Amino acid sequence: MPTTTQLVISGQSKPGVLADVASVLGESGVNIKAFSAPEVTGTGKLRLLVADLDGARAALKAAKIKFTEETALILSLENKPGALKEVADLLTKSRINIKCGYCTPSREGKRAIVVLTVSNTDKALAILRTQSLDEF
Incomplete structure (x- = not known):
């Protein structure tokens, strides 16, 4: 049973957040394998599994999108x-x-x-x- 590194983006729950992240990753050629974006009011967490972790890290940093990582x-x-x-x-x-x-x-x-x-x-x-x- 494997483990993986999941990217976690915390921020205001508002229209466009997922679109922005998906756009940044898509333009960098990073495929999103799975994501969780539960309905919340206020601050929420978007969790992502990606095909290219290093590429995702670089793309998100370049776009100034803050993220953390969890196993x-x-x-x-x-x-x-x-x-x-x-x-x-x-x-x-x-x-x-x-x-x-x-x-x-x-x-x-x-x-x-x-x-x-x-x-x-x-x-x-x-x-x-x-x-x-x-x-x-």
């Missing part, structure tokens, strides 16, 4: 009812908080790709790796 887990779960519950239950039992999560079906639809940021990445990886379940 995220990438899980490939069987696309069936209850698969996410098993992961969430394991993390809960280990007192690991899920700070952010989003998912998308894989191209063939048989798997679901789940992105999670958690309070203790190393502990979460160790717990999830010890499971013999097909979903992980």
Whole structure:
């Protein structure tokens, strides 16, 4: 189960923020693989997974768009009812908080790709790796 670096852009929740970021990255040839932009009032966080992390960093810095980085887990779960519950239950039992999560079906639809940021990445990886379940 891999981890990845997720870019986090915090700022005012207003029209055009996602368009600006997408434009900067697109013009730099950086593909956005996944993003989360939950509905918020006031200040929000846009989280991005990109195909070219170094290219994204350079493009955002050049455009003066401030960002931070965080480690995220990438899980490939069987696309069936209850698969996410098993992961969430394991993390809960280990007192690991899920700070952010989003998912998308894989191209063939048989798997679901789940992105999670958690309070203790190393502990979460160790717990999830010890499971013999097909979903992980």
